[in-house]
Amino acid sequence: MTAPGAPVDLLVLGGGTAGIVAAKTAVSLGASTLLVERERTGGDCLWTGCVPSKALLAAAHQAAAARTADRFGLEVTLRVDFARVMDRVQQAIAEIAPIDSPETLRAAGVPVRHGQGVFRGEGEVAVDGVPVRYRQAVLAMGSAPTIPPLPGLAEVDYLTSDSFWSLREAPRRLAVLGAGSIGCELGQAMARLGSEVTLVENAERILPREDPAAAAAVARSLRCDGVRVQTGARVAAVHAAPAEGAGAGRLQFEDGREIAFDRLLVAVGRTPRTSGAGLERIGVACDDRGHIRVDGHLRTTNPRIWAAGDLTGHPQFTHVAASHGSLAASNAVLGVRRRAETTVPRVTYTHPEVAALGAATDGSDLRVVTREHTDVDRAVTEGETDGFTRLAVDSSGRVRGATIVGPRAGETLGEAALAVARGMRTRDLAGLMHPYPTWNDGLGGAAIADARTQLDAPLARRAVRLIVGSRRRWLDRRAT
Numbered sequence: 191m192t193a194p195g196a197p198v199d200l201l202v203l204g205g206g207t208a209g210i211v212a213a214k215t216a217v218s219l220g221a222s223t224l225l226v227e228r229e230r231t232g233g234d235c236l237w238t239g240c241v242p243s244k245a246l247l248a249a250a251h252q253a254a255a256a257r258t259a260d261r262f263g264l265e266v267t268l269r270v271d272f273a274r275v276m277d278r279v280q281q282a283i284a285e286i287a288p289i290d291s292p293e294t295l296r297a298a299g300v301p302v303r304h305g306q307g308v309f310r311g312e313g314e315v316a317v318d319g320v321p322v323r324y325r326q327a328v329l330a331m332g333s334a335p336t337i338p339p340l341p342g343l344a345e346v347d348y349l350t351s352d353s354f355w356s357l358r359e360a361p362r363r364l365a366v367l368g369a370g371s372i373g374c375e376l377g378q379a380m381a382r383l384g385s386e387v388t389l390v391e392n393a394e395r396i397l398p399r400e401d402p403a404a405a406a407a408v409a410r411s412l413r414c415d416g417v418r419v420q421t422g423a424r425v426a427a428v429h430a431a432p433a434e435g436a437g438a439g440r441l442q443f444e445d446g447r448e449i450a451f452d453r454l455l456v457a458v459g460r461t462p463r464t465s466g467a468g469l470e471r472i473g474v475a476c477d478d479r480g481h482i483r484v485d486g487h488l489r490t491t492n493p494r495i496w497a498a499g500d501l502t503g504h505p506q507f508t509h510v511a512a513s514h515g516s517l518a519a520s521n522a523v524l525g526v527r528r529r530a531e532t533t534v535p536r537v538t539y540t541h542p543e544v545a546a547l548g549a550a551t552d553g554s555d556l557r558v559v560t561r562e563h564t565d566v567d568r569a570v571t572e573g574e575t576d577g578f579t580r581l582a583v584d585s586s587g588r589v590r591g592a593t594i595v596g597p598r599a600g601e602t603l604g605e606a607a608l609a610v611a612r613g614m615r616t617r618d619l620a621g622l623m624h625p626y627p628t629w630n631d632g633l634g635g636a637a638i639a640d641a642r643t644q645l646d647a648p649l650a651r652r653a654v655r656l657i658v659g660s661r662r663r664w665l666d667r668r669a670t
């Protein structure tokens with residue numbers, strides 16, 4: 191308990207994943223701590239991000255399974271009750287929410303204050319105008335959907351991943367601007383739940399950060415779901431069409447083409463929430479994209495202020511926010527200099543899933559070994575052979591990166607992540623017994639193929655031939 195007016199050891203601004211984990215870590219280390227949150231503890235992941243999107247995808251997956259059951263010899267009639275789908279999404283949120291509630295946090299010894307935090311100067315923050323003093327602080331205010339400066343966009347009642355969750359009816363025609371993680375996940379989910387979806391991406395392919403073959407597999411799957419995928423598409427303007435319904439309009443492309451929509455979802459990235467918190471008064475600098483500048487230990491340009499989660503330039507994932515929140519708090523409280531983990535696994539939960547980490551598995555200098563899922567028996571039994579497991583391997587056989595495309599690829603990625611983190615070689619993975627027939631057979635198969643290539647190298651072949659020959663001679667001698 192901190193005496194009234196005394197500074198807390200660690201002030202944490204923002205009660206999303208990064209802030210909650212930072213505050214819990216600080217408390218567990220015995221530091222006096224205050225967690226400040228202006229809306230709801232739990233952050234984007236719980237309320238508008240991972241949890242609702244994965245719950246929606248679960249419903250969409252069931253719909254797709256019903257629609258394609260015929261290929262397994264089953265006849266299923268499908269009717270989508272979108273309002274009930276969204277009720278179940280809210281139910282999933284409600285089931286998880288208590289873990290991050292202020293009551294649970296307080297019971298775990300984390301003091302929580304509701305209010306907007308604004309730094310007044312070194313060592314003092316105002317929470318809804320009430321001053322709080324601190325020795326050090328962790329900034330964890332997260333990010334918000336980026337709204338591009340498109341002419342006419344403000345005249346349309348567009349959706350973002352914040353407002354999407356209040357939909358009660360599936361729009362008949364949904365246009366999605368941006369085919370990154372959000373655009374592909376929500377676009378596919380809505381197509382499977384009955385909307386006519388057009389995915390509009392200005393890069394030359396969807397999921398531009400992923401291996402091109404992975405993006406191509408997702409694009410094929412999206413098209414199978416009826417999604418119109420428009421890449422290299424530059425939107426010049428948005429025109430509202432209120433006569434066709436609230437939120438309706440048209441996207442006008444630079445080449446003059448137009449597409450009409452009943453609702454438009456904007457999913458072109460996320461902008462760090464750094465403005466309005468008084469960061470300039472405490473000497474915390476941002477880069478030109480607005481991310482808080484941090485060093486490898488997550489310290490900002492003010493040595494007493496640390497930052498974690500979406501507002502730094504690190505990849506915007508919940509597992510990064512959690513890992514970095516913990517690290518920032520322990521570095522601050524203990525004065526240690528642990529480095530932030532930068533090999534970050536990522537999964538896009540489309541069908542097929544795209545899971546990746548580490549070195550690029552396309553165009554890298556490393557050896558690339560691929561196991562097509564046509565050669566993975568589990569994929570064949572499930573009728574899901576459009577995918578692959580691909581490893582990037584260095585000259586000593588160590589696994590440096592992986593891309594896996596297929597159902598539950600995210601689960602298989604765990605094994606690849608361990609291999610990369612522990613510097614394991616493909617022969618280590620090849621020697622591991624993989625239960626048959628699992629999806630991880632893809633990883634095992636790729637590792638075996640690579641280990642075999644090494645055995646096929648002239649030197650290794652000569653050594654094996656020598657061993658076999660001397661064994662033969664030894665056996666022959668014993669026989670005589």
Ligand SMILES: Cc1cc2nc3c(=O)[nH]c(=O)nc-3n(C[C@H](O)[C@H](O)[C@H](O)COP(=O)(O)OP(=O)(O)OC[C@H]3O[C@@H](n4cnc5c(N)ncnc54)[C@H](O)[C@@H]3O)c2cc1C
Nearest residue numbers: 204206207208228233234235239307332499500506507508
């Ligand atoms: C649709 C969608 C799906 C996603 N799916 C996944 C996924 O499947 N897997 C994954 O790993 N990641 C996913 N993400 C990303 C993930 O949600 C974020 O990376 C994560 O939530 C970031 O956590 P954070 O703590 O940095 O920020 P946030 O969760 O945004 O928390 C920041 C908090 O700070 C509060 N705040 C801001 N300013 C102030 C202030 N001045 N005073 C007080 N409080 C303040 C905000 O109210 C907020 O609660 C998804 C994101 C979206 C949008």
Ligand SMILES: NC(=O)c1ccc[n+]([C@@H]2O[C@H](COP(=O)([O-])OP(=O)(O)OC[C@H]3O[C@@H](n4cnc5c(N)ncnc54)[C@H](O)[C@@H]3O)[C@@H](O)[C@H]2O)c1
Nearest residue numbers: 368369370371372373391392393457458459506537538539
């Ligand atoms: N499964 C997951 O882990 C998951 C799911 C959803 C979101 N997220 C996180 O949230 C972040 C934000 O997601 P996101 O999908 O908004 O961003 P994103 O950066 O993943 O994708 C945005 C896409 O929009 C495109 N784009 C940008 N401006 C455009 C324009 N004017 N017209 C057309 N396309 C345009 C970009 O080229 C890019 O492909 C992600 O980077 C990710 O870190 C993670």
